[in-house]
Amino acid sequence: MAGNVRVGLMGCGRIAQFFHLSILGSTPGVELTAVAEMDDTLRAQAQAAAPGAKAYSDYKDLLADDNVDAAVVCLPTGMHARAAVDAFEAGKHIYLEKPIGLTLEEAAQVIEAERTSGKSGMIGFNYRFHPLHQQLKSRIQSGEIGNVVAVRSAFCAAKRELPGWKQRRATGGGVLLDLGTHHADLARFLLDDDVVSVSAAVRQMNYEGDFGSMRMQLGSGLVWDGTFSSQASDTDTIEVLGDRGMLRLDRYAGSLERNESKPGAGLVKRGKRALTDAQGLIKRTVSDPGEPSFKGALTAWADALSKSSDMPAPLIDGARSLSVICAAEQSAEQGGASVDLRGLMSSVAGGAPTPAGAA
């Protein structure tokens, strides 16, 4: 694509106001030419943040704008598939926030629309672009902790009043779909392996599916246990246990540490970790939102568009992650029985299992 990528932002709610608006307004090679937001107050805020952009109240009007080459979709999850198909049909490239849709049928429609449009789409798996996750991947690959034996993770959000659409699974709610989808993708990304079966439990505290745990088994036999909640405190940790040590990533603390197996070293390490955690928290709270992954992902997307190169997180990977979540939900309905994923992706074009690509 010659010149700047002219981008339209569809949906200027919570996450777009935190990240996408300012990132798209300041990324070299990107020109934010249009924004669309139904809510008058949020639209006015978006306009103030992007004074050069044309403002629309409905995303469909933005898609008719010839001054837009590519759309970033930050609409409620229940609208993702429809909006993505509309964007491809309007001849736009897309960056689609996760998850790709509510069901695998929706995912298949998005991927088919991409194929017939000849345009490109990327799924918003921004944590692939987080420096800590990239370091974790290369440290696993270097053999630093030996053979990986198991993984344990938790991704939880602090209790808050959720928007209506996030309160019910049918419109995009539930923590497996909202948060689990990231760790299902990271399992493939970090370990270069596919999830082959899953068993899960889902529970309601305040909103439908606001607690979930899932055990993902990978092709190698390795098991990843994940806990997800929107009723806890902000937590995002991944512990990778190897036969020569353990690596622990704590995204909010900004730390990636290897635990020591030497006698007595644990105490010193714990003291140092407490200090690092406190410093990370202060940095996150005081100086900046402390979340570099959105900028990394959007920059990589714009770069791939301008070079006409392959997308670093293709839409098919959104479908793969969604297949894990759909299988987990099926398992929960069956009282936690293991559900085999092989075959689930056959309904999605190009969905045969392949090793996860690098970012």
Ligand SMILES: NC(=O)c1ccc[n+]([C@@H]2O[C@H](COP(=O)([O-])OP(=O)(O)OC[C@H]3O[C@@H](n4cnc5c(N)ncnc54)[C@H](O)[C@@H]3O)[C@@H](O)[C@H]2O)c1
């Ligand atoms: N990658 C991540 O880590 C991450 C983090 C948070 C949210 N997200 C995803 O981003 C999406 C948005 O989440 P959010 O928390 O910002 O939700 P939100 O409800 O705050 O924002 C969605 C916005 O879309 C607007 N909208 C609805 N219909 C519209 C239409 N027809 N035209 C224009 N605007 C319309 C709404 O008014 C709302 O402001 C979700 O799918 C969520 O999963 C991703």
